[in-house]
Amino acid sequence: MDDWAVRAEGLEKRYGEKRALDGFDLAVRPGTVHGLLGPNGAGKTTAVRVLATLRRFDGGRAEVAGVDVARDPRRVRALIGLTGQYAAVDEILTGRQNLEMFGRLFHLGGRRARSRAAELLERFGLTEAADKGVEGYSGGMRRRLDLAASMILAPRVLFLDEPTTGLDPRGRGEVWDAVRDLVAGGTTVLLTTQYLEEADKLASRVTVIDRGRAIADDTPEALKDRVGGDRIEVVAAAPADLPRVAKTVARVCHGEPHVDEQERRVHAPVADRVVALTEVARTLQDEGVQVEDIGLRRPSLDDVFLRLTGHAADEANKEGAAA
Amino acid sequence: MTTTSLEPPAGRGRAYWALADCWNVVRRTLTHYRGKPVYIAWQLGFPILSVLLYGYVFGGAMKPPGGGGADAYRDFLMPGMFVMTMAFGFINTATAVVTDANKGVIDRFRSMPMAPSAVVTGRGVTDVIIACAELAILAGTAFVMGWRSDGGFLGTVAAFGLLLLLRYCLTWVGIWLGLLVPDPEAAGGLFAVAFPLTMISSVFVQPGTMPDWLGTVAAWNPISSTAAATRELFGNPGAGGGSWVEQHALLMAVVWPVVITAVFLPLAVRRFQRLSR
Numbered sequence: 001m002d003d004w005a006v007r008a009e010g011l012e013k014r015y016g017e018k019r020a021l022d023g024f025d026l027a028v029r030p031g032t033v034h035g036l037l038g039p040n041g042a043g044k045t046t047a048v049r050v051l052a053t054l055r056r057f058d059g060g061r062a063e064v065a066g067v068d069v070a071r072d073p074r075r076v077r078a079l080i081g082l083t084g085q086y087a088a089v090d091e092i093l094t095g096r097q098n099l100e101m102f103g104r105l106f107h108l109g110g111r112r113a114r115s116r117a118a119e120l121l122e123r124f125g126l127t128e129a130a131d132k133g134v135e136g137y138s139g140g141m142r143r144r145l146d147l148a149a150s151m152i153l154a155p156r157v158l159f160l161d162e163p164t165t166g167l168d169p170r171g172r173g174e175v176w177d178a179v180r181d182l183v184a185g186g187t188t189v190l191l192t193t194q195y196l197e198e199a200d201k202l203a204s205r206v207t208v209i210d211r212g213r214a215i216a217d218d219t220p221e222a223l224k225d226r227v228g229g230d231r232i233e234v235v236a237a238a239p240a241d242l243p244r245v246a247k248t249v250a251r252v253c254h255g256e257p258h259v260d261e262q263e264r265r266v267h268a269p270v271a272d273r274v275v276a277l278t279e280v281a282r283t284l285q286d287e288g289v290q291v292e293d294i295g296l297r298r299p300s301l302d303d304v305f306l307r308l309t310g311h312a313a314d315e316a317n318k319e320g321a322a323a
Numbered sequence: 324m325t326t327t328s329l330e331p332p333a334g335r336g337r338a339y340w341a342l343a344d345c346w347n348v349v350r351r352t353l354t355h356y357r358g359k360p361v362y363i364a365w366q367l368g369f370p371i372l373s374v375l376l377y378g379y380v381f382g383g384a385m386k387p388p389g390g391g392g393a394d395a396y397r398d399f400l401m402p403g404m405f406v407m408t409m410a411f412g413f414i415n416t417a418t419a420v421v422t423d424a425n426k427g428v429i430d431r432f433r434s435m436p437m438a439p440s441a442v443v444t445g446r447g448v449t450d451v452i453i454a455c456a457e458l459a460i461l462a463g464t465a466f467v468m469g470w471r472s473d474g475g476f477l478g479t480v481a482a483f484g485l486l487l488l489l490r491y492c493l494t495w496v497g498i499w500l501g502l503l504v505p506d507p508e509a510a511g512g513l514f515a516v517a518f519p520l521t522m523i524s525s526v527f528v529q530p531g532t533m534p535d536w537l538g539t540v541a542a543w544n545p546i547s548s549t550a551a552a553t554r555e556l557f558g559n560p561g562a563g564g565g566s567w568v569e570q571h572a573l574l575m576a577v578v579w580p581v582v583i584t585a586v587f588l589p590l591a592v593r594r595f596q597r598l599s600r
Contacts, residue, residue: 015600052434056599078331078436088427092355092362101354104347105437107331107340116327133358149431153329 005030005065005157005188006051012059013046013212020046021057022212028190028205030156033183035203035220036192037301039309043212044192045085048161051190052082065156081150081158085165087142088149089134095121095145096130102149120148124178140171147178151187158182160191164198176202196301206301210309220301227299227307232276233267237290242266244289252279270296331436341438348432348445349452352419366415366453367460370408374464377404377527388529389560394469399560401470402482402553403526408457409490410521410546411514416450416497418510425506433598443595447494454490458483473558482556485576489549492580495587502594525550525562530569542566545579552576 006028013021021043028034038044049055051064053073062069065079089098096117103113121130124144134142143163150158160179164172172195179202183189193199199206200220208216208223216223232253236245242259245266249257253276257268270276273296284291356363378397387395423429432442472479504510523541524530530541541547542564551572554561568575 054430054433054599074436077434080434082431082434084427084430086425086427088431090351090355090428091426092359093351094358097354097358101347101351102431102435104350105344105432105435105441107343107436108327108329109332112327112329116329119327153436 003030004028004063005032006034006063006190008047008051008060008062010060011047011050011057011062013043013050013055013057019212021050021060023060024209024212025214025217026207027217028157028188030188031183031186032205033179033189033191033203035199035206036190036209037196037199037206037305038192038209039305040194042209042309044209045161046212047209048082048159048190048192052080052159053077054082078153079156081153081155083143083146083150083158083160083163085162087139087146089142089145091135092133094131094133095126095137095141098134098145099148099152103152106152108152116152120151123181124148125174138171139167140174143167143171143175144178147175147182151182154185155187157188157190160189162193163191164193164195172198196305200301208305208308216304216308223301223304224299227303228269229299230270230273231267231297231299232270232280233265233293233295233297234280234284234291235293236264236266237292239264241289244287245284245291248280248283248287248289252276252283264292267297337438341440341444344438344441345444345448347437348441349449351445352449353452363456367457370404370457370461371464373407374401374404374461374468378468381527385528387560388563391560395560397468398470399554399562400527401465401468402557402559403550404465405458405461405486405553406489406524406546406550407521407526408461409454409486409549410493411517412450412454412457412490413493413497413500414510414513414517415453416446416494417501417504417513418507420446420498420501421504421510422507424502429598439595443498443591446498447491450494450497451487451491454487458486470559474556478556478558482553485549485552485556488577488580489546492583492587495584495591499587499591499594502591502598520544521546525564529562529564531562531564538564539566542569545575545583548572548575548579 004027006026008024008026011021011024012019024043024047036044036047046055050057051062051069053069053076057070064076067075067079069076093101099117099120100113103116104110108116121127124147126141126145126148129137129141134145137145164175167175179189191199191203203220206218206220206223207214232249234245234249236242239261242261242264246257246259249266249268253268253270255268257266259266277296281294378400382393382396382400385396387399389395429442433439474482500513501510523537524544525541525547530538530547533541548568551561551569555572
């Protein structure tokens with residue numbers, strides 16, 4: 001099991017009657033970003049909290065950086081970093097004071113805590129704001145400071161629990177850059193997120209969790225392939241044209257197309273992307289059918305999510321944005 | 324950019340780190356006050372304001388227990404105000420704890436290789452240090468208003484010791500409540516509970532002037548014991564009263580805090596450990 005940065009086998013965690021984790025398996029390769037996706041209440045956060053030693057579990061086995069989580073949580077804590085759903089930094093202290101305080105609590109002593117704080121402030125682009133109170137930081141700056149605080153001991157494994165929830169696109173980009181830097185430096189990241197785009201951008205492998213179990217584990221590409229390959233998508237200009245569009249698409253793509261009358265949309269899987277697109281476009285033009293939009297679409301992780309869990313990721317996103 | 328060595332220092336036991344981490348947690352809160360003097364003004368300003376308001380607004384209308392005018396009432400009132408400030412302190416504890424819990428700061432501490440006890444012990448030590456500052460400022464204000472301790476050095480020190488003991492035992496109540504309430508707003512709402520609890524006592528008036536049943540409740544209120552004991556030690560006018568608990572105020576000013584600690588320390592620790600469930 002030493003070859004894995006994080007390894008969980010049959011993890012179980014019950015809250016009364018509810019099984020938050022119900023035989024959860026996970027294997028994370030060192031030096032990668034591993035995404036953990038799932039609808040709200042699927043067990044993502046519970047899994048992270050169990051692996052980060054914040055919650056005891058009721059059954060199964062878990063190792064982080066080769067150390068047994070149940071048997072030696074104290075040693076695990078010296079090897080991990082955790083960034084939760086809120087920026088867990090002290091609002092009243094300055095960025096530098098925060099990092100020095102956490103450094104002392106990581107047992108670096110005053111002198112090393114100071115020099116480590118300066119290093120991390122520079123690395124996370126916070127040197128200029130170092131001596132300002134965190135109250136005045138933007139959302140992205142807070143999360144970067146939060147990341148810096150969890151990086152004080154250069155942990156082997158970093159748990160990021162929804163690190164960009166509530167951030168604007170700019171703040172999100174800042175956090176993504178910081179995460180990429182960390183992984184380039186050899187850190188392993190276990191990332192939970194409700195933004196599938198985020199997992200697609202950062203993670204080299206994804207585990208989908210639902211009802212406390214891992215229901216899929218693969219690369220984002222392979223997961224998308226599992227849902228199906230490319231699709232052609234045509235939006236008719238008028239509802240009356242829908243049957244003709246559907247007929248053309250069916251002929252070119254050799255398959256029964258899916259017709260969405262509400263959105264005047266026809267889509268079907270294609271084997272050869274370019275041939276299908278040109279064929280359909282030309283035929284429709286020859287027949288004089290007006291088309292509002294035509295294009296090829298790769299399945300997104302949203303499609304994967306919907307297929308695997310039966311929930312649209314949007315539902316989760318909306319709740320996340322409201323929280 | 325230099326690279327700091329991140330090796331953990333070797334050869335130091337758990338007891339050392341329990342103390343060192345506790346001190347680091349204390350330092351964090353004290354740094355708050357350094358960075359935000361407004362905070363001090365707020366927290367220390369309230370007791371001063373209370374002393375002035377109760378002393379001068381109500382002072383003239385009150386009949387002090389041993390006779391005399393407003394001056395005599397203020398001599399009676401001051402130890403009561405010290406007690407009230409200590410008693411309200413548990414709300415500050417609860418607010419600080421729930422704020423850290425909600426922001427994930429407590430979880431971050433728990434995910435770090437520091438002594439888990441430091442989160443709780445650090446809070447306790449911080450609160451006692453802040454209480455010392457509060458008492459110093461209150462006593463200074465009281466002195467300016469004409470209050471004196473006639474209890475000699477030892478009596479005065481013992482009285483302040485009893486006040487800090489009361490504050491210390493209420494820290495456990497505060498930590499327990501801080502881990503129980505959902506948010507800082509709810510912690511602030513504890514004033515609604517704390518206020519009557521401090522009023523139904525000998526802090527402001529003699530329990531003997533209240534209806535019998537209420538007077539009995541007031542006499543048995545733990546903070547009445549601390550108020551009576553400190554008045555005795557300071558040599559200030561006491562609230563009198565012939566019941567057993569009023570006659571044994573010095574004893575009860577120690578017994579009550581010990582009982583409160585015995586009840587609430589395990590409750591607070593259990594609540595803290597429940598975070599791991």
